[in-house]
Amino acid sequence: MEPIQNSADPRGSGPLLEVRDLHKSFGAKEIIKGVSFDLLEREVLVLIGPSGSGKTTILRCLNFIETPSAGTIRLDGELIGNQVLRGQNRPLSEPALAKQRRRFGFVFQRFNLFSHLSALENVAIGPRRVLGLSVQEARERAACDLERVFLHQHKDKRPSQLSGGQQQRVAIARALSMRPALMLFDEPTSALDPELVNEVLEVMRILARDGMTMIVVTHELTFARQIADRVMFLQDGMVVEEGPPEQIFSNPKIAATGQFLSHFLNREPLGHAKAQDMTR
Amino acid sequence: MAIDWPITEMAIPLLARGALTTLQISFSAIVVGTLGGIFLGMLSLSSWKFARLLARAYVDFIRGTPLLIQIFLVFFALPVLGIRLSETWSGIAALSLNCAGYVAEIVRGTVGSVEMGQSEAAKSIGMKRMQIIYHILLPQAYRPMIPPMTNELISLVKNSSLLSVIAVYELTRAGQAIITTYFVPFEIYALIAIYYYVIVSVLASLSRFVERRLPVW
Numbered sequence: 264m265e266p267i268q269n270s271a272d273p274r275g276s277g278p279l280l281e282v283r284d285l286h287k288s289f290g291a292k293e294i295i296k297g298v299s300f301d302l303l304e305r306e307v308l309v310l311i312g313p314s315g316s317g318k319t320t321i322l323r324c325l326n327f328i329e330t331p332s333a334g335t336i337r338l339d340g341e342l343i344g345n346q347v348l349r350g351q352n353r354p355l356s357e358p359a360l361a362k363q364r365r366r367f368g369f370v371f372q373r374f375n376l377f378s379h380l381s382a383l384e385n386v387a388i389g390p391r392r393v394l395g396l397s398v399q400e401a402r403e404r405a406a407c408d409l410e411r412v413f414l415h416q417h418k419d420k421r422p423s424q425l426s427g428g429q430q431q432r433v434a435i436a437r438a439l440s441m442r443p444a445l446m447l448f449d450e451p452t453s454a455l456d457p458e459l460v461n462e463v464l465e466v467m468r469i470l471a472r473d474g475m476t477m478i479v480v481t482h483e484l485t486f487a488r489q490i491a492d493r494v495m496f497l498q499d500g501m502v503v504e505e506g507p508p509e510q511i512f513s514n515p516k517i518a519a520t521g522q523f524l525s526h527f528l529n530r531e532p533l534g535h536a537k538a539q540d541m542t543r
Numbered sequence: 544m545a546i547d548w549p550i551t552e553m554a555i556p557l558l559a560r561g562a563l564t565t566l567q568i569s570f571s572a573i574v575v576g577t578l579g580g581i582f583l584g585m586l587s588l589s590s591w592k593f594a595r596l597l598a599r600a601y602v603d604f605i606r607g608t609p610l611l612i613q614i615f616l617v618f619f620a621l622p623v624l625g626i627r628l629s630e631t632w633s634g635i636a637a638l639s640l641n642c643a644g645y646v647a648e649i650v651r652g653t654v655g656s657v658e659m660g661q662s663e664a665a666k667s668i669g670m671k672r673m674q675i676i677y678h679i680l681l682p683q684a685y686r687p688m689i690p691p692m693t694n695e696l697i698s699l700v701k702n703s704s705l706l707s708v709i710a711v712y713e714l715t716r717a718g719q720a721i722i723t724t725y726f727v728p729f730e731i732y733a734l735i736a737i738y739y740y741v742i743v744s745v746l747a748s749l750s751r752f753v754e755r756r757l758p759v760w
Binding site for chain 2: 377423
């Protein structure tokens, strides 16, 4: 199996991703109220917090699927989504933005596989159409990435013929096929039936172990604790607590964090009940 | 009411000639109009604002004016611009231009209604807007496009009867010629109706066949 490639070349020290004072409003409602953080290469950051706290929105702002209202995002020092013209931030053109987006692998809560393509084609289309690989090279890369998520035997099936867990693993392979600098996971297991959660988490564990830089939004707290290098607890669009998992889970400094955790941890493994709610 | 059977019998093959012309005209206009409509639909989905406005204005004009007037405009305006076309080709041009406007709206509507997550996922792997439309959204829009497209094509076949006003010898005009000679309007219009009905029915079952053959995802 081929090693995970981080497209970042060996740089000096300094974070892979720098987020500064990120804001996002929908209409008059401010969802993200000034979030800043750094992410080091090979680091796994887990975002937790009650629903509506802005975790997903932060993730979607990072690769500009959602345009932030204010703030800066830098990947390897490169400003994302904007360019500085005469001292002012200007939105980047659509093709330039598309080029930057490939460096973020994004895994959606609802998989969002291309329904008209087979598993293999779902993974191959990015390398083929975006990276310009030949059909043959793209298919080989896709086959190899499907193997990384243990689905090579299902490569010719369409999304509708795959279980939720399998679909999500194809989605992970699709993101990996672009050789992203980091992976963003948006509640990747919360649309899954409980018995399918583990196969997805297992793939993510392997990725983390192999050194992939990751930001994970999840309600799977046990998993978060195992996989995270750092945990950020969000509430009302702000980071209220941040630290290594042992500290956040065993010794939260803020009452709200403790409350949130006890609410979820007491219910594990019933925490999955939430996942079922969302599939309705 | 007495039906004049001998004249009716004589009219059947004569009208068949007209029906053939109707088919030829409709087919040409469908091909040109559909291609033009897909192109216009893509324009109205593009990120280029000027192109969007242009497509918008075109569709508004086509939907906002009667086809009969559009036929006259093409027939009388083209010679002024120095383009000389036969009645038949003027008619095909007018129907194609009309069809393109409606097909553009069908394309825009169905492509736009493919689930949001599909284009978000395509964006997330770095696809550009036109790639997303062409590789992701359009293929998924084919099937939902079939019913409104069928409606449009059926309208086109029936509307081709309007070309009788610029003396194109299609089905309706051929019938009118027989009527002016023999004065048997009921028999001939009934025959014309049957011919249109048969053509449209074949078109409709063809479209159901195609729709069944297209995959559901």
